[in-house]
Amino acid sequence: MKRSYFSTIVLALVLAFLYVPIILVVFYGFVPNGTTMSFYNSNGEFIGFTGKWYSMIFSGDRRVDALIESFWLSLTIAGLATVVSCVLGTTAALALHKWKGKLQSLHHALVYTPLIMPDILIGISLLMLFVACCVDCGFWTILIAHITFCVSYVVMTILARLQDFDDRIVEASYDLGAGPWYTFFHVQLPILMPGIVAGGLLAFTLSIDDIVITTFVNGAGTNTFPTYVSSMTKHSKNLPAVFALSTLMLLFTCVLMGLSKLIARGGRTKTKGKI
Amino acid sequence: MSAPLKSKKAEWLTTLPSFVWLLLFFAVPALIVLAFTFHAHTPNGGVGEWSLSTWRDLVDPDYPAIVWKTIRISFEVTFWCILLSLPCAYAIARLPKRWRAIVAGAIMMPFWTSFVVRVFAWKTLLHPEGWLQACYLTYLKVSEWIFDWLPGFLQKFFIWIGFASADRVDPMLSTILDSESAVVLVSVYTFLPFAIMPMYTAAEKFDFSLLEAARDLGAKNFYAFRKIFIPGIRQGIISAILMVFIPTIGSYVIPQMLGGTDCVLIGNKIFMRAMQNRNIPHASALATLMAISVLVPLGCAVWWKKRQEMRDKKRLDDRTAHLMTGGVE
Numbered sequence: 001m002k003r004s005y006f007s008t009i010v011l012a013l014v015l016a017f018l019y020v021p022i023i024l025v026v027f028y029g030f031v032p033n034g035t036t037m038s039f040y041n042s043n044g045e046f047i048g049f050t051g052k053w054y055s056m057i058f059s060g061d062r063r064v065d066a067l068i069e070s071f072w073l074s075l076t077i078a079g080l081a082t083v084v085s086c087v088l089g090t091t092a093a094l095a096l097h098k099w100k101g102k103l104q105s106l107h108h109a110l111v112y113t114p115l116i117m118p119d120i121l122i123g124i125s126l127l128m129l130f131v132a133c134c135v136d137c138g139f140w141t142i143l144i145a146h147i148t149f150c151v152s153y154v155v156m157t158i159l160a161r162l163q164d165f166d167d168r169i170v171e172a173s174y175d176l177g178a179g180p181w182y183t184f185f186h187v188q189l190p191i192l193m194p195g196i197v198a199g200g201l202l203a204f205t206l207s208i209d210d211i212v213i214t215t216f217v218n219g220a221g222t223n224t225f226p227t228y229v230s231s232m233t234k235h236s237k238n239l240p241a242v243f244a245l246s247t248l249m250l251l252f253t254c255v256l257m258g259l260s261k262l263i264a265r266g267g268r269t270k271t272k273g274k275i
Numbered sequence: 276m277s278a279p280l281k282s283k284k285a286e287w288l289t290t291l292p293s294f295v296w297l298l299l300f301f302a303v304p305a306l307i308v309l310a311f312t313f314h315a316h317t318p319n320g321g322v323g324e325w326s327l328s329t330w331r332d333l334v335d336p337d338y339p340a341i342v343w344k345t346i347r348i349s350f351e352v353t354f355w356c357i358l359l360s361l362p363c364a365y366a367i368a369r370l371p372k373r374w375r376a377i378v379a380g381a382i383m384m385p386f387w388t389s390f391v392v393r394v395f396a397w398k399t400l401l402h403p404e405g406w407l408q409a410c411y412l413t414y415l416k417v418s419e420w421i422f423d424w425l426p427g428f429l430q431k432f433f434i435w436i437g438f439a440s441a442d443r444v445d446p447m448l449s450t451i452l453d454s455e456s457a458v459v460l461v462s463v464y465t466f467l468p469f470a471i472m473p474m475y476t477a478a479e480k481f482d483f484s485l486l487e488a489a490r491d492l493g494a495k496n497f498y499a500f501r502k503i504f505i506p507g508i509r510q511g512i513i514s515a516i517l518m519v520f521i522p523t524i525g526s527y528v529i530p531q532m533l534g535g536t537d538c539v540l541i542g543n544k545i546f547m548r549a550m551q552n553r554n555i556p557h558a559s560a561l562a563t564l565m566a567i568s569v570l571v572p573l574g575c576a577v578w579w580k581k582r583q584e585m586r587d588k589k590r591l592d593d594r595t596a597h598l599m600t601g602g603v604e
Contacts, residue, residue: 007362007369011378014363014471017464018385021396025388028399037399092293099286107290110297116517116573117566118525120542124549124562125304131555132307148300151293180285209390211528212542216549226391233395233532246392253387 022250029053029244034237053244064241070228071245077139077224078207081146086200088147089154090192096155097162114152122149123216130217137219145217146207153206154199161195311559320553329556333564338544340437342564345540347437348455349523352462356470356519357512359463364474364511365504368481379475382468390465394532397461401452401533411451453535461529466522470515477511478504509583513576521569541565 030049031037041047056064092111096104114122126145130137169191173183189196211226218227229242312330315323333339367378385393401407422430422439433439451457481504489499505512527542534540541561549558 007366010359010362011366014359014467015378015381018382018467021393021400021464022385022388024396024400025392028396088293088296091289095286095289095293098289099282101286103286103290107294110294110302114297114301116521116569118521118542118569120525120527120545121305121562121566122301124545124558125308126300127549128307128311128555128559129300129304144300148297151297155293205386209386211391212525215546226389229389229391229395230528230532233391233398239395242392242395246388249389250387 025243026247026250028240029247031240031243034240037239053238053240054248056238056241057244057248063238066223067225067228067232067238067241067245070223071225073139073223074208074225077143077146078204080143081150081207082200082204084147085150085154085203086196088151089158089199089203090189090196092151092155093158093162094188096159097165111152111155114149115156119149119210119212120216123213126213127216137217138222141217141219142214142222142224145213146210149210149213150203150207153202154196157199157202158192158195161192161198165191308559308562311556312563314556316554316556320555322555329560332557333560338561338564341539341541341544342568344437344538345524345542345565346568348459348462348538348540349520351459352466352523353516353519355459355463356467357515359467360470360474360515361505361512363471364478364508365500367471367475368478369483375479379472382471386468391528393465394461394529397457397464398452398532401457403450403452408451411454411456412449414456415449452533453537455534455538457533458530458538458540461533462523462526465529466519469518469522473514473518474508474511477508481507513580517573517576520572524565524569541568 028037030051030053031039032047032050032052033039033041034053039046039048057068060068092107096108096111123145126141126148127137130141135141165188169187170183173187174180178186209226210224211230214224214227215230218224223231232239232242311322313325313327315326315328317323363382367375370378399405418439422433425433430439485503485507486499489503490496494502525542526540527546530538530540530543531546534543541564545558545561545565548554548561
């Protein structure tokens with residue numbers, strides 16, 4: 001039987017399409033001229049690559065201060081939003097899994113609706129809330145907004161994990177004399193951990209990358225990495241520094257993923273050895 | 276079960292944190308937005324008296340055109356995403372198991388770079404002196420040629436829905452940057468992985484021996500793909516459509532950075548009204564319109580899914596009934 005290679009060709013083209021801008025990001029981290037974003041000088045001669053944007057980042061140059069600062073702010077907000085949304089998400093998922101009443105169907109609707117709404121609607125509605133309450137926008141409003149849109153994703157991830165959860169384990173724990181708190185911390189939580197970690201990673205990624213909601217609630221002067229980059233694209237001469245920083249982040253994530261794969265594989269061979 | 280904590284109390288204890296949070300920061304703000312649409316705006320950027328003037332204003336200026344444009348572009352983006360991700364999902368699901376995980380990971384990897392940075396990278400790629408500009412001009416010429424070849428009523432229809440324009444292309448003035456095509460292209464780029472992933476998850480569970488059976492019975496490759504594979508991953512296709520359509524309706528960064536003045540969508544209008552003109556009632560009304568344009572297709576999808584389930588169940592019931600009576604006779 002003849003198999004068609006059409007779909008494989010499309011897949012290869014799509015992968016190339018997805019990677020074109022990424023390759024560009026890596027290349028433009030080495031561009032010598034930050035104003036024209038070109039590897040050529042005005043006479044059309046090639047002037048080569050430069051590492052000055054990387055040294056700018058590592059030496060703490062004044063010109064990229066605000067960029068680095070916004071990057072740390074993004075990390076802080078993403079970290080805090082992840083922790084809070086994991087706590088809220090875990091309790092919500094447990095409640096949704098265990099009880100099936102009127103309260104829970106309302107709860108479910110409340111958790112599910114933010115997922116189907118475009119980001120901008122969450123942003124604008126939170127802005128309206130802050131306007132109506134006369135709150136000044138800043139760090140705290142960004143954090144509240146990020147937690148709000150992360151919670152639903154965490155709940156959905158943990159709920160998916162809870163579907164394979166054997167509820168008899170909890171009953172067994174109660175029968176053996178454990179209290180609800182002890183059961184939660186020593187039985188349920190360890191089993192749910194992979195789900196919580198997956199949900200937390202998703203929340204972190206969403207929070208650190210969010211620009212739409214943040215632009216509505218950040219107020220003047222508080223910039224996360226995405227909003228700062230977006231304001232830089234309009235006039236800055238130091239844009240290649242953004243590309244250099246993005247390349248570093250990409251590299252860091254790749255190393256982290258590779259390490260986690262290696263550790264997972266190591267763990268598996270170890271248990272295999274034991275059996 | 277001998278739960279020491281009273282069940283009702285435990286339920287409230289675990290429900291309250293997330294419930295109160297989402298009530299305060301999601302449900303209440305949504306109601307505030309709805310309430311603001313029934314207010315007039317004051318010149319100094321505040322919210323005035325209760326009135327219907329905001330809703331009356333919506334009919335008058337260019338709002339309906341913007342809403343329509345947003346929906347049309349969302350349909351275009353969804354169409355391209357589905358068209359491209361169908362063969363991709365098929366190809367990944369047919370790979371050996373080891374490779375599947377690697378390719379699926381490779382499709383998600385662009386997300387490790389910041390979204391704004393990726394969109395900006397596109398902006399440099401679409402530079403008027405770049406090679407994509409040449410491709411764009413060719414594309415315009417070809418589509419003009421196809422348009423001329425179409426029957427008159429179709430030409431009129433395309434102009435009427437805003438898909439084509441009666442003006443001729445001027446190569447000096449048409450740049451791909453700041454055009455609607457740039458917005459569609461980069462939106463497809465951004466949302467394509469969201470379309471591939473649910474389809475691939477569905478395709479992985481698909482029984483490929485069905486396709487072989489169809490071919491053995493004489494079906495051509497494409498016919499089998501269309502009649503067996505596509506219905507087989509129906510659920511994945513529906514979630515892919517929603518995953519692309521909803522964020523495109525709400526998209527605002529891509530048109531802002533790449534669409535220029537040619538491509539202002541509801542998202543941009545909401546941002547303009549809320550942050551630049553400080554016309555909060557108008558921004559609220561536009562947000563309400565956007566919510567409606569998301570909820571209508573979503574409602575259709577849910578309704579269709581329910582109907583399909585009912586139909587499947589009925590078919591199964593009929594078949595069992597038939598088998599049972601067959602057994603009796």
